[in-house]
Amino acid sequence: MNRVVITGAGTINALGTGVPATLEAMREGRCGIGPLEFRDVERLSIRIGGQVRDYEPEALFNRQQIVLYDRFTQFTLLAAREAIEQSGLTFIGELAATSGVVLGTAGGGVSTWDDNYRSVYEDGKNRVHPFVVPKLMNNAAASHVSMEWNLKGPSFTVSTACASSNHAMAQAFQLVRSGASKVMVTGGAESMLCFGGVKAWEGLRVMSRDACRPFSANRNGMVQGEGAGVFVFEDYEHARARGAEILAEVIGAAMSSDAADIVMPSKQGAARAMTGALQDARIAQSDVGYINAHGTGTAANDKTECAAVADAFGHHANDLMISSTKSMHGHLIGGTGAVELLACIMALRDGVIAPTISYEEPDPECALDVVPNEAREARVDVALSNAFAFGGLNAVLALRRV
Incomplete structure (x- = not known):
C-alpha cells in the first residue's frame, strides 16, 4: 500500500481562474454567485448562479478545438494544465504508459445538448455538426486530457451526480495506492449553466432565487455553479525522489x-461514508479538525449532514470545524468535490479555514461550528471532504497535512 500525495492543483470556477485566485477569494469570503448571463435567461424563474465570468474561449483555444470542446471540457483542460505544470511532470516512456485520468462529471456536454436541441427543435434544422457526439459525451474531457498530456494508463469518467468528482x-487514489499507477490526473468538471440545464433543476424546486445559505435557519435552496478542479495524485516515494512540492x-x-x-x-449512508474514510485512513475521530461539507443549502441536505457528522464523530463533532464553500462558488454538481478539495488543501497547508458565507440565523438542527461568514486561522492535521449525491451515492476523502 503506497502513500499518495497531491503534487499539482488547478481550477477555474466562479471565484477565479487558477488556484491562487480561488484560495484568495475563499480566504476573503468572497461571493462568486450573481446574475446569470446567457440566452433566454429571462424565461427562467431562477436567474442566479456561480458562473465563470469574462470567459472568452476564443482567446484560449483555436477554432478547431472549440468545435470539439464543450465548455466543461475547456474548463477541464485549463485546470489540468495548471495542475500538471505545477507538478513538474513530463509523461514519457513507462510513466506515460501507466499514468491515467479519472474525472467526474454529472452531465458532460450539457451546453452542446442544449444548443443542438435548440437547433433541431426550435430552428428546424435537419442536420447537426458531425462532432456533436464526441463533444457532448461524458468522457470527452478525460479523453482530451489523456491525449493532450500523453497519459496512456487507466482513464475513464465517473458519473454519480453530485458525488462524481469524489x-x-x-x-485515482486507489490506483496509485495499489501500485497500478505512479501518477493519476483526477478531479472533475461541470457546466450546466445554460437554459436547459437550469430549467431542469428548476423542476426539482430546490433552488434559491437569491443566495446559497448553508446551515442558516433561513436558507431557501441551492445555487448552481460551474467550473473544474484537477489534481495530480502521485506515489509519495516517486514524488520525493524527484523533489516535488507536496500540497497534501x-x-x-x-x-x-x-x-x-x-x-x-x-x-446513515452519509455517516457510514465518513466512518469508512476514517477506517481506511486508520485514524481516530479526534484526528480530524475540519470537514468540507457537502452543504448545499437545502433543508434536507444540511440537517441530514449535520446529523450524520454527529453520528460519525460523537462528542468530537462539537470540536470540529465544518464549512460549505458552495455558499461562495455555488454547487458545481459533478465537479463540486474537486473545487471543494482546494479548501481542504488550504486548511492543511495554510492553516486557513474557508468560511460558510451568507450565514444569518443559527439552526438548532445544524448546531455545529460552521465557521460563519469569516475565514479562520487554525492548525489542521486531517481534513475530510464530503460529497453526497442524488441516488443516495456518497463519497468521502480524507487528507493529511504534510
Whole structure:
C-alpha cells in the first residue's frame, strides 16, 4: 500500500481562474454567485448562479478545438494544465504508459445538448455538426486530457451526480495506492449553466432565487455553479525522489450507498461514508479538525449532514470545524468535490479555514461550528471532504497535512 500525495492543483470556477485566485477569494469570503448571463435567461424563474465570468474561449483555444470542446471540457483542460505544470511532470516512456485520468462529471456536454436541441427543435434544422457526439459525451474531457498530456494508463469518467468528482478521486487514489499507477490526473468538471440545464433543476424546486445559505435557519435552496478542479495524485516515494512540492497527502477514501431514496439523503449512508474514510485512513475521530461539507443549502441536505457528522464523530463533532464553500462558488454538481478539495488543501497547508458565507440565523438542527461568514486561522492535521449525491451515492476523502 503506497502513500499518495497531491503534487499539482488547478481550477477555474466562479471565484477565479487558477488556484491562487480561488484560495484568495475563499480566504476573503468572497461571493462568486450573481446574475446569470446567457440566452433566454429571462424565461427562467431562477436567474442566479456561480458562473465563470469574462470567459472568452476564443482567446484560449483555436477554432478547431472549440468545435470539439464543450465548455466543461475547456474548463477541464485549463485546470489540468495548471495542475500538471505545477507538478513538474513530463509523461514519457513507462510513466506515460501507466499514468491515467479519472474525472467526474454529472452531465458532460450539457451546453452542446442544449444548443443542438435548440437547433433541431426550435430552428428546424435537419442536420447537426458531425462532432456533436464526441463533444457532448461524458468522457470527452478525460479523453482530451489523456491525449493532450500523453497519459496512456487507466482513464475513464465517473458519473454519480453530485458525488462524481469524489468518486473519481477515490478511484485515482486507489490506483496509485495499489501500485497500478505512479501518477493519476483526477478531479472533475461541470457546466450546466445554460437554459436547459437550469430549467431542469428548476423542476426539482430546490433552488434559491437569491443566495446559497448553508446551515442558516433561513436558507431557501441551492445555487448552481460551474467550473473544474484537477489534481495530480502521485506515489509519495516517486514524488520525493524527484523533489516535488507536496500540497497534501490523501490518506483514505470511502464510498457508500443509501439504498433508500432517489432524492432524499440518508443520515446513515452519509455517516457510514465518513466512518469508512476514517477506517481506511486508520485514524481516530479526534484526528480530524475540519470537514468540507457537502452543504448545499437545502433543508434536507444540511440537517441530514449535520446529523450524520454527529453520528460519525460523537462528542468530537462539537470540536470540529465544518464549512460549505458552495455558499461562495455555488454547487458545481459533478465537479463540486474537486473545487471543494482546494479548501481542504488550504486548511492543511495554510492553516486557513474557508468560511460558510451568507450565514444569518443559527439552526438548532445544524448546531455545529460552521465557521460563519469569516475565514479562520487554525492548525489542521486531517481534513475530510464530503460529497453526497442524488441516488443516495456518497463519497468521502480524507487528507493529511504534510
